[in-house]
Amino acid sequence: MLSESKLTKIYQKLHQIPELALEEVKTKAYLQQEIAKLDQSYLEIKEISELPTALLVKVLGSDPKKTIGYRCDIDALPLTEETGLEFSSKNPGVMHACGHDIHMTVALGVLAYFATTRPKDNLIFFFQPAEESKNGGKLAYELGVFSGKWRPDEFYALHDAPELPAGAIGCNLGTLFAGTTEVDIHLYGKGGHAAYPHQANDMIVCASALIMQAQTIISRNVDPTKGGVLTFGELRAGTIRNVIAGEAMIKGTIRGLTQEMITLIQKRLQEICDGVAQSFGARVELNLNQGGYLPVENDPLLTNFFIEYMQNAPDVEFIETEPKMTGEDFGYLLSKFPGTMFWLGVNDVHALHSNKLVPDQTAILKGVNAITGFLCARMKQEKEVDA
The missing domain is CATH 3.40.630.10 (Zn peptidases)
Structure with missing residues (x-):
């Protein structure tokens, strides 16, 4: 020894x-x-x-x-x-x-x-x-x-x-550790001049709406006695103050104490992305990567x-x-x-x-x-x- x-x-x-x-x-x-x-x-x-x-x-x-x-x-x-x-x-x-x-x-x-x-x-x-x-x-x-x-x-x-x-x-x-999922969301609209918003499709506004709707997943879809987290830690859009951003990117993470919970959050996030895309006339691509990071059960x-x-x-x-x-x-x-x-x-x-x-x-x-x-x-x- x-x-x-x-x-x-x-x-x-x-x-x-x-x-x-x-x-x-x-x-x-x-x-x-x-x-x-x-x-x-x-x-x-x-x-x-x-x-x-x-x-x-x-x-x-x-x-x-x-x-x-x-x-x-x-x-x-x-x-x-x-x-x-x-x-x-x-x-x-x-x-x-x-x-x-x-x-x-x-x-x-x-x-x-x-x-x-x-x-x-x-x-x-x-x-x-x-x-x-x-x-x-x-x-x-x-x-x-x-x-x-x-x-x-x-x-x-x-x-x-x-x-x-x-x-x-x-x-x-x-469960000792939660399972995790990497979240990448890319939003595609149409850039334009800040003075002519009607001629563009603003992805900063679209991304903002998506983020706010996504926050209801935990508060309104997850059993409050069970654990779940959806955090967006990165948002990128635009290059200058007087140009409407035609693209945006959001990155975040999902955490859940059971795979069932993680799957629920993933499903609801996909549905919100689809709904926001339709309501804003944008293209929204959601990529979820869980890999091997399942809950430690x-x-x-x-x-x-x-x-x-x-x-x-x-x-x-x-x-x-x-x-x-x-x-x-x-x-x-x-x-x-x-x-x-x-x-x-x-x-x-x-x-x-x-x-x-x-x-x-x-x-x-x-x-x-x-x-x-x-x-x-x-x-x-x-x-x-x-x-």
Whole structure:
């Protein structure tokens, strides 16, 4: 098992070499370097030529009845770090501002434990590229990575949480993260002189009407006891004050705690776009891109066992958490395999995706201990939780 000082060194090294989605070349090489130091007796490595920065490691169980997957994301964000840490990012404009360096370090710690303490069941560690964008989990699944002997029966993953105490485990039954959809709307009318509006078709007015109507989707179509968000964060139109804009572009995001809710919002937005197009005599094109960012819906039976274990583990501080409207592509894998995603507290005043995020490193070993304990308990069950 890796010591706390070794885990700290690994974390600080990973923090210095952040890379964007599908560009995690140095990150993967460093992971391979650390994995190569472990006892290889029960380890099997798999690489994917079509997804070259991904890495899978299988620990062969002594008497396997099932295969348990553990996913760890490895990419970073396009942010310039402002933490002032001695081990700050050495890659200008890129930072581990979402804590994936914490995720990787914990995963290496868990892997190191089972490399020397052989598990009963098979374990598959999936070091996944492109969580922040480009749907790394979906890409891997569609490439057939999780087939044959590499198919897990259940999947687990963590996400760090600045608002929770360092090392605390948080989880809830049901949805942990919302599903997300990127929204792009292009409006086409007719430009003209500001003094002759009757000779033009103003897309600023059209876009304004569309935005205002779209805001009624959440307030008048979504059950108020359920979660849904539609936010437009970008509107572009026009070039000068005395020219009527013939085109406009709106960009935004949909968030929902269930796929049913997301589908409802998508449907209503399409209907509003069609209606606005007709009423303004304009062409309105709506593009919706959800990709692999489905709601992270925890399996009820596996998650109930996970929560019971964490609540009763003597060295674990467990906190029941509320669903979040942030997105996570582990939701795609949970739509294909039963499993659980949970939080690991890292105790920082800065939010995820902040360029000043400084996770408390004492959370790492606590996370390793909690997860290894849970996996051992899961493998000791006489009966399957869904029996």
